[in-house]
Amino acid sequence: MNFELSDEARMLQDGLRRYLADAYARPLREPSDTVWAGLAEMGVIGALFPEEAGGFGGTGWDIALVFEELGRVGSPEPLLDTGVLSGGLVAAAGGDVEAVIAGGTRLAFAHGEPGGRYDPTRVDTRVEDGRLTGRKAVVAHATSADELLVSAREGEALTLWRVDPDAVEMHDYPMTGGGFAADIVLNDTPGERLGEGDATEAIVQAQARATLALCAEALGLMERIRALTTDYLKTRKQFGRPIGTFQVLQHRMADLLIEIEQARSAVVNLAGNVDGPDRDRHVAATKNLIGEVARLVAEEAIQMHGGIGMTDEYELSHLVRRLTMVDHRFGDTLYHLERFIRLAVA
Amino acid sequence: MNFELSDEARMLQDGLRRYLADAYARPLREPSDTVWAGLAEMGVIGALFPEEAGGFGGTGWDIALVFEELGRVGSPEPLLDTGVLSGGLVAAAGGDVEAVIAGGTRLAFAHGEPGGRYDPTRVDTRVEDGRLTGRKAVVAHATSADELLVSAREGEALTLWRVDPDAVEMHDYPMTGGGFAADIVLNDTPGERLGEGDATEAIVQAQARATLALCAEALGLMERIRALTTDYLKTRKQFGRPIGTFQVLQHRMADLLIEIEQARSAVVNLAGNVDGPDRDRHVAATKNLIGEVARLVAEEAIQMHGGIGMTDEYELSHLVRRLTMVDHRFGDTLYHLERFIRLAVA
């Protein structure tokens, strides 16, 4: 049992933190090609892949470390979608992710469908003779992707296909947390098969790792939001004294701190179990807890800031918007509560 | 729309409040024959029955008024069981409740059975040729009752029977809120039929009114607990000043006050609807809300009192024990949450 970072991990963390502090010295709320190239160059994308795929990491601990740091600066880069979700699927199927690791190729996973909500198996897109027909909804970072990975049914089997983004109809719009998503229409669109057999378990596994990434990002966001709020409580004066001297706000901050510590432990639990036999129970527990704590932290941070916390211009707004969106990918608190009950309580 | 008490109601309230202030000047934690006689004499039992039954009230408003006052002093008298629940059933069946109103006869309703939890229709006690066989559990105030009312199945029908307490086997024990309850064994025990036809609706209606009584009592308990706690916050000093000057406790008291106000409105809602077509929805809503608020008030009151709040000797202990038991009769918060969903949400 060891909760210390290894020397390599510590180096990655230090380097990444320094790089991000610099890159986000002026806050960036939209993805940036420069930052993407910078992340690739310092090996951050490679840290998400195991050696056999050409990376130098790929464990749950690596994912947690990288995404907590990205969360701290509110980075909107498509690293989760490209590196963990789509890249993870390609690597698991034995595909080549060299270009992904090098930062040359960005991927997006077109999986969820209108009305499918959070069910990872609800796919109605059909494939016949290597051509796909169907609709995909809210595909994150679809417009900036060099290649789409699309899930579709071939008979009963859930299968994965590489599709050229230029070959589909895209309706794009901004996302609440930055970047663009798109609704996608496939109409007899050609695709190239990725992997063999049924991909359900591969998708569930990739989503479990992406959930870890998202939860770790949420942890970073919460840490940064907490720091901003603490600073604000020390500087802002009302009724003649810093509002941080009011006992009510002190106790509410103490409660936030405790809950963020819970969130950290939940991320640790998932990081240590994401590739193990107890994966599903930990995915459910961690995503549920993170969703609960994220709502509390976002709402309390705005409330304690008062008016300034409601403005777009202030740094908090972007962080809070990203944090509030965590509950809307890969299943929300209630979805995972029900899963946890099935797996652990009932 | 009118939230003012009528002159008669105001008189009853004033008189009852004065009487109880006197009767409970030294707190009584167990039922008292003197208090019972006093209540009967001033017409409090009669206020629970309509004129056609020999009373002079019997509306939801009357029940709410009486039980809020009883709650304020933590009275453990069996008025709910005798007056509202059993007496209500007898009166509804056209039986004679004169002796009940006069205070001469105390009744208990032997209805719930081991394993039946809160389901009012789960009755396995059988009746054949006017003789009852079965088990009843946690029959409140059974040992002090002059007559038992027992529910039993005759064929499919749910029926009611008057039974002599001396004719049954009783295992009695104290209740957490004061008074005694008993588990009862009926073994070919003779009974006298009360009313005709299936009694299910009559039982549900009597329980609805008893639920109102219990919720109003909880409201009175909470008012008294709040007053005790406020007083304590003003007198008790720590770190050199009254603990009521600490902002954290002020805000928590404000939240309690708001929730108690919610509880009052919930009781009003049920009082106005307990005999109407929207009864069941209001029973579910009010009992659920009271259960939630009662837990909050009990736990916060103990916490704000600190050590003294943990002692049996101090007045709070009895009030808190009674309040905690409200959730264990006629369905708890979760039972009524599910009922409310069925009736109002789904």
Added chain:
Amino acid sequence: MNLDYTDDQKAFRQEVREFLAAELPARLSDKVRAGQALSKADHEEWHAILNARGWLAGNWPKEFGGTGWDAVERHIFEEETTAAHAPRIVPFGLHMLGPVLQKFGSKAQQDHWLPRILSGEDWWCQGYSEPGAGSDLASLKCEAVRDEDHYVVNGQKTWTTLGQHANMIFCLVRTSKEGKPQEGISFLLIDMESPGVEVRPITLLDGGVEVNEVWFSDVRVPAENLVGDENKGWTYAKYLLTHERTNIAGVGFANAGLQSLKRIARAERDGDRALIENPHFAARIARVEIDLMAMATTNLRVVSAAAAGQAPGPESSMLKLKGTVIRQEINALTKAAVGPWAIPFQSEALEGANEPSAGPDYAMPATRTYLNNRKLSIYGGSNEVQRSIIAKTMLEL
């Protein structure tokens, strides 16, 4: 005690319903139902319709052109208009300035300004908050110095809602620095078209623009625009805050929001069932509905007492607090209900522009409303301030 409305009240409710059925333009109620922002012209159109019926000033006495309704009638009107998705009445002239002028203004001020509020000739906004003086209004700094028959105003106001539409602003300004902070504040009416007034929009968390900063640089204001006495503005402001707190519970908004939430939860699929059949989601809806049922009755109790002539006391703090908690919970549940459709951030789509998400229409405003309504617990006296008021007045702590 009884919970029923009188026959007269029922008849009045029927009259309001018929009026709304006949006169509320579907174009406006559709926008409100869909959570779309209303334009200045939309607001003006609805105000004019109400004014034509004599129902614009529900809280003014008849002598000033108001309806003379009691609190229960106002409540019924509020319930029915909210349920019909009518635009809310822009409150600054009608609910805020109007009562202050009626109570503290001169006859000349009443005669001049009140009819212009009803006719729509003036659009008022409120100049109370300043950076550094939000919940702590008494510490405000914006200054007015008397210069013969004018005041010269310098300083800044913020959180000025819909200031971009307004031609007039009523302000709290500092006219003296002596005594306690609450003393030395005056209540001044300022023409926004005066030289030296600048309005800068503030973009909010939800991407919308509804509040503004207003800057004053040597703005000359005729002394006749002072309301009441110099340095007594704090008294008028407190009076106004009390008036602002009628309907502070927002029961109508909460009910409309709850109905909309249930519609969405019935429409959304969750696996093989409707979302509303998910017991955990249903439990969250049930809890907030149960709370709302109780709060609606608390509100009626206060309304009923007000109609009987009792002044609203600290109960309004309780209603404000519980009301915001309930509305914010409904907003959070609505955001949860739309699932992944909460992710699109479509300001243009809400205005009816290009490339909306393929998601259902009801999903579009969910995230923005959730974010925007975080303000409910901040403005008009934050919930923290309300708790302190309750502790002081009701608990005497």
Added chain:
Amino acid sequence: MNLDYTDDQKAFRQEVREFLAAELPARLSDKVRAGQALSKADHEEWHAILNARGWLAGNWPKEFGGTGWDAVERHIFEEETTAAHAPRIVPFGLHMLGPVLQKFGSKAQQDHWLPRILSGEDWWCQGYSEPGAGSDLASLKCEAVRDEDHYVVNGQKTWTTLGQHANMIFCLVRTSKEGKPQEGISFLLIDMESPGVEVRPITLLDGGVEVNEVWFSDVRVPAENLVGDENKGWTYAKYLLTHERTNIAGVGFANAGLQSLKRIARAERDGDRALIENPHFAARIARVEIDLMAMATTNLRVVSAAAAGQAPGPESSMLKLKGTVIRQEINALTKAAVGPWAIPFQSEALEGANEPSAGPDYAMPATRTYLNNRKLSIYGGSNEVQRSIIAKTMLEL
């Protein structure tokens, strides 16, 4: 990073399990599982068994007869004994006084008192709290005046847990009224059999007697029973409070309580299903289990840091707070789970006497445990005090 125990740690866990299987009397574990009160003899029996194995003083260094375990080993021992429903170790001598004597006591005091703790010859209790000095310990009044080679003690202590069994009490007493309130406090060991000591039981909310008032009237205490320096008792008390806070999270108790709750929820019928199949009840269990999974890891992080030599800091306040919230929620759910069987108030039944309720055995302690464990958030520094500590030390507010 990794979450696995080392092979040595796994072997140790196995060793503890085997010991418990062989040595823990079923009579004792049955009582603990059923929530029954343990007698003095029960406690002494279990202490003697542990002492025979050399495992009684898990937090003492070997030189004083302790095990010398590190924090992880202590954690494993705690997990296994709790899971096996072993009696908890009575902490006053072993976990509280022991470390203070080892750190601040004289050699003579160590040689005399420590072996008697291990052998069970002395049963210690704690004299800290006073009426009016609970969370605010520094304001204590119980007074010790030096009279040649004795102190003369007058005053009152309260909340003295299991004082009815004790022959010795360690007290904080006021030896000076000068300076700050924390100054002028001394740490004194008092023989309970001295003339002038009176113990009065306090019945608690749950009907049980586990705490006492202790009164001192001109009690003469040999000066050699002063630990450390006069007027420095506050330092020793703070040290002790830190030590008391190891295992403050109560993960073992919470786990045992959760397992018991699930057993009850599987056994209880709720309509046509087991209670655990009621989705709303299951949700409440799930939420507390999820919280507990996270807290257990927070606890391990602190344990692991402690094993690596880091002193426990304000994290112990976080663990105390979250730990009590979780345990109290489990207690509340257990009370809810037993339904109407929560109503019987059976102090005698718990001791095995006559006329128990016909309800299932598991129902009997539910209400009493719920009521009794309200103390968790009050004693050992109330949760309010913990929040203030966290705000001060970790947020620097």
